[in-house]
Amino acid sequence: MKRIGFLSFGHWTDSPHSATRSARDVLQQSIDLAVAAEQIGADGAFFRVHHFANQLASPFPLLSAIGARTSTIEIGTGVIDMRYENPHYMLETAGAADLISGGRLQLGISRGSPEQVIEGWRHFGYAPAEGESDADMGRRHAEVFLQLLDGKGFAQPNPRPMFPNPPGLLRLEPHAPGLRERIWWGSASNATAVWAATMGMNLQSSTLKANETNEPLHVQQAMQIRLYRDAWTKAGHPREPRVSVLRSIFPLMNDMDHAYFGRSKSTDQVGFIDNMEAVFGRTYAAVPEVLVSELAADEAIAEADTLLLAVPNQLGVDYNVHLIESILTQVAPAMGWR
Template sequence: MQRFGTLSFGHYGPLGGGRQLTAADSMLQAIDLAQGMDDLGVNGAYFRVHHFARQQASPMPLLAAIAARTRSIEVGTGVIDMRYENPLYLAEEAAAVDLISDGRLALGVSRGSPETVVRGYEAFGYTGSDDPRGADIAREHFDLFLRAIEGEGLAERDASSPFGGGTGLQRIEPHSPGLRSRVWWGAGNRDSAEWAGRTGVNLMSSTLLTSADGRPFDILQAEQIDGFRAAWRDAGHQGEPRVSVSRSIFPITTAEERMYFGGRQDGDQIGVIDGIRSTFGKTYAGEPDELVEQLKEDAAIAAADTLMLTIPSQLGVEFNLRMIESFAKHVAPELGWQPARV
C-alpha cells in the first residue's frame, strides 16, 4: 500500500437530539479535515457524488477550496456520475481544479450508482438512452470528455470574431496537459475494469462487485484488478496505472470509538443492486494490531496502490481526524505506507 486517503459520502441533515448538520457544515468541515490530513501526510481526500440527495453533488468548488488550503494532498472524486454531466463543462472545471492544485486532482468518474430518483439524469436534460440505467449516455459523455481534456479541437473558430481571427478547430480552455493521466474509472465488475484498462485510465474499484459466486469479496476484487492491468498492458499503454480500493476500517483505541464501531465487524454481504446479485465488502473494526493482521490478508488491498477509508463524516472533524491519525500511526506503516511529508 503506497497511499491512503479518505472517501467521504458527505451526508448532512438531522443528526438526532435536535442537532442538524447543514450542507454548509458538511463542506466547511470537509475543508478543515483535509487540512488536518494534509498536515499528517495523508495522501488523498476523495468525495462521493450523488444528486437529489443530502450529499455532495457539486464537487468542483469543494475540491478547489481544499486545493487552495493544502499543499500536497490529492483531491478527488469517487465517483462523478457521467450520466448527469455536460462533458465539455466538466472538462473546463476539471482542468481549472487541476491547475489550481498543481496536478493534485484524481478525477474518478463512471456510470454512477443508483440515485434516490428514477432516471434523474433526464431531469438534467440528458434523454434518449437505450439502456434502462443510462450506461450508453455515460460512455458517450466520457468519450467526449476525454477528447476535450486531451486538447482536441472541438469547435470551429469564427474568423470574423472581434476576439481574434484565424481558422481551425479550437480546444476548450483552460487546458491542463497532465490531466488525462489523472482520470480514473469507477468499475463495479470485471468487464468495466478491463474496458478502463483498454481505454488507458486508472481504476477505482468499487465498494461492491456485481458478482456473487461464493468467493470472498477481496478475492473477486483482486481478480478484477488483475484483469484491468492485463488489459492495460495488452492495449500497449505506457507506464503503470494506478488502482484504488475502498474499505470501511475503524481503528478502536478509545471508549467512544468502541461505542460507535465495536459491534461493526462483519463479513461480506450479498445483496441486489440494479437488479444484479452483488457482493459487498466487509467492515473492519478493532484494535490496531488486530486490523494490521486482518488487512494483510486482504488480497485486493495488497494488489492496489491506494486505499480509501470510508469515513463517518457526520461525526465531525475532531473525531475523524483522530481516527485517521490512529490509522496513520499504528496501521498504515505496517502495510508499507509512508507519509507524503514528514
C-alpha cells in the same frame, strides 16, 4: 509503499446527533478535513457525488476550494455519475479545479450508482440515444470527456471574434495538462474494469462489486484488478496504471471508538443493488494489532497502490482526523505502507 486517503460521502442530517446538519456544514468541514488530513500525512481527499440527496453533489467548487487551501494532498472524486454530465462544461470546470490545485486533481468517474429519483439524468436534460441504456449513455459521455481532455482543437473559429484567436481549430479552455492521465473509472464488474483499461483510465473499486464468483469481496476484487492490469498491458499504454480500493477501517483506540464501531459486522454481505447481485465488503473494526492481521489477508488491498478510507463524516472533523491518524500511525507502518 501505499497511498492512503479518505473518501467522504458528505452526508448531512438535521439531527442533534450529527455534526453535519446542513450542506454548509458538510462543505466547510470537508475543506477543514482535507487541510487537516494533509497536515497529518494523508495522501488523498476524495468525495462521493450524489444528486437529489442530502450529500455532496457538484464537486468542482469544493475541489477548487480544497486545492486553494492545500499544497500536496491529492483531491478527487469517487465517483462522478457521467449520466448527469455535459462533458464539455465538465472539462472547463475540471480544468479550472486542476489548475487551482497545481495539477493534483484525481477524477473518479463512472456510470453511477442507484438514484434517489427515477431517471434523474432526464431532469438534467440527458436521455439515452435509441438503442442505448442509461449505462451506455454514461460511458458515451465519459468517452467524449476523455477525447476533450487531449486538448486538441475541434471547433471552427469565428472569422470575426470578440478577441483574437490562435491559428487553427479551437479547444475548450482552460486546458489542464496531464489531467487525462488522472482520470479513474469506478468499476463494479470485471468487464467494466477491462473496458477502463482499454480506455487508459485508472481503476477505482469500491466496497461492493458484482457477485461474479460467490467468493469474498477481496478475492473477487483482486481478480478484477489482475484482469484490469492484464488488459492495460495488452492495450499498450505507455505509463503504469493506478488502482484504488475503498475500505471501512476503524482502529479501536479508545472508549469512543469502541462505542461507535466496537460492534460493527465483520463479514461480507450479499444482496441486490440496481437489479444486480452484489457482494458488499466487511467492516474492519478492531484494535490495531488485530487489524494488521486481518488486513494482511485482504488480497485486493495488496494488489492496489492506493487505499481509500470511508470516513463517517457526520461524526465531525476532529473525530475523522483521529480516525485517519490512527490508521496512518498505528496500522500503516506495521503493514509496510509507511
